[in-house]
Amino acid sequence: MFSLLLSDEGKNLLKSIIKETITVTLKEFLEEKGINDSLVKSQKGAIQDQYLTRKETSNLLKVSLVTLNNWQKTKILIPSKIGKRVLYKKEDVQKALQEQDPHFKIEHYEE
Template identity: 45%
Template structure:
């Protein structure tokens, strides 16, 4: 058996208090949450289609108004998958410029 100092077979044990462990754990959780928020913001900016709820929030209108606009062909969905309705990013941006 060789004595290799670079081997990962020997675990490193660190002694710490309960408070230190909690602090370290909280730091890791904060990093993960921050990363998730950044990824979520990035994915929203890259989206090409939005759900009814997202569209209503972006346009600051109710779902009823969005439904009425659909009926009056003011803003038509670009896709419907099952019960889910999606509006195109370009159509939403055009509507934002008009208002």
């Protein structure tokens, strides 16, 4: 309702004020709880170590994104949703690959 009363410049200013306020509040909260940025980043890295994106999964399995969608529908390989992202657990991809080749193992994957 308020956005109807604001110009585009006013909307952008309001967005930047809200974003800055949230950022400062979050940093203060993390400091208060004794959580620093490096811990948050290491947890994010841990998630990246456990999951593959749709593109990484399709490249690794040598299938198209459409095939991944079909596999999801038929419950061959079911992704996890983390926020808005669709990710595949590395262990699930490993199992799918090992069904095709029992000796295959994902050591470290980088695109």
